[in-house]
Amino acid sequence: MIRLVTLLSISVALFAIPLQLIKKEAPNPKVTLLVIGGIHGNEPGGYFSAAILATHYKILSNALWIVPNLNQPSIQADRRGKYGDMNRKFAHIKPNDPDKPRVEAIKKIILSPKVSLVLNLHDGHGFYRKKYQGSIFNPNAWGQTCVIDQCKLDGAKRFAELDAIAQKVKENINKKLIKKHHSFNVKNTNTKFDDEEMQQSLTYFAVIHHKPAFAIETSKNLTSLAQKVFYQLIAIEEFMNITGIRFERDFKMNLHDIEKIISDYGYLTINDNIIINLSNIKKTLRFIPLKSKDNTFSFTHPLGSVKKSAHGHLKVFIGNKHITTLVPQYFESAKECPKSFAIITGKKRKTVKTTSEFFVSDDFRIVPIDNIRVNVIGFSGRKRNESGIMIKYNKLDKRYSIDRQNRIFRVEFYRKDKFCALSLVHFKEGNN
Ligand SMILES: [Zn+2]
Known part of the structure; x- marks a missing residue:
């Protein structure tokens, strides 16, 4: 198409x-x-x-x-x-x-x-x-x-x-x-x-x-x-x-x-620093790094909308379909966050915008950025900062993928304890 x-x-x-x-x-x-x-x-x-x-x-x-x-x-x-x-x-x-x-x-x-x-x-x-x-x-x-x-x-x-x-x-x-x-x-x-x-x-x-x-x-x-x-x-x-x-x-x-x-629900962007792919999304996503108030939501789908529940959870809709619930974890937003970062995947170096979805085959490594801590959700290594570490698909805990096919994972950027951005890494089908 x-x-x-x-x-x-x-x-x-x-x-x-x-x-x-x-x-x-x-x-x-x-x-x-x-x-x-x-x-x-x-x-x-x-x-x-x-x-x-x-x-x-x-x-x-x-x-x-x-x-x-x-x-x-x-x-x-x-x-x-x-x-x-x-x-x-x-x-x-x-x-x-x-x-x-x-x-x-x-x-x-x-x-x-x-x-x-x-x-x-x-x-x-x-x-x-x-x-x-x-x-x-x-x-x-x-x-x-x-x-x-x-x-x-x-x-x-x-x-x-x-x-x-x-x-x-x-x-x-x-x-x-x-x-x-x-x-x-x-x-x-x-x-x-x-x-x-x-x-x-x-x-x-x-x-x-x-x-x-x-x-x-x-x-x-x-x-x-x-x-x-x-x-x-x-x-x-x-x-x-x-x-x-x-x-x-x-x-x-x-x-x-x-x-x-x-069935293509498109993308949701929150506060210009979080991106979520809504197609095939799981029913609940936990620990979404939001601000305690004044979050802004923008959808690529004209029928996208959000409703806050009594517990502070955010129900996401496309038209009349309730497609997922976001459970927030509140963070202060960091200042001076990187607009882009570099990854090494399959021996190639690529530049990626911080609030976007990037595609890899089997593994990737994020090139370290000064004072920025990287957290790949679903990867548990020994270090707190996961930049510079080779992340392989088969090392990721699939319970933390955001999609039902277990192909898409969150890559989060922090400066000290303040939140910078959430990107998505999407492992292409058929390689792993
Ligand atoms: Zn009618």
């Missing part, structure tokens, strides 16, 4: 509340598609798709804006709405509603003159059918639909034919079904006349402000997250085709590739 250099074209704007808006733009965009993931916290198909759009697509013409995790507290809690249904708060919201800052922020983005079309991503119950065919397949189901509030949009300059657009998207999705019963339909909620509840929704807010808007609903009853993401992404790609957004992606549109991407 080739990874396109897309990260450079991503700019992340943080509002007063942490609402992520990722803008991917080609020069002089005429059209902007806004994709919103995670209005409902227990619908991962939507927000994992938005995250993949942000990290694995390159936009060649026009613009794609992505809000991957609108309702972040509900995503972490894996609930539809931690503070009630956010998608019923776009007509009225109480001043003290905890969702208010997020709802106001997304309204502002929707109303930006640049935004030409809005997609709101959901996973809905069952499989929508016009006739009743049982509790899963029926007219009240939402799954596998492209939802519109009305057929036509008055006052929109472009993309006003909502029904015609949704029909075209549906037809093209139905050419790519994994199973026949996954077929897509258009669901028109006739919001203005028939659906008082939906008058409070995000898409209806867009529609009454003359912005074309659609919801994409994959089914909660699909058997895997990869299947939901597959349908979300092919639907979004249809919308990019219709709006004239040319794109490239760095993977093939099949379940195998999507599964691989979903």
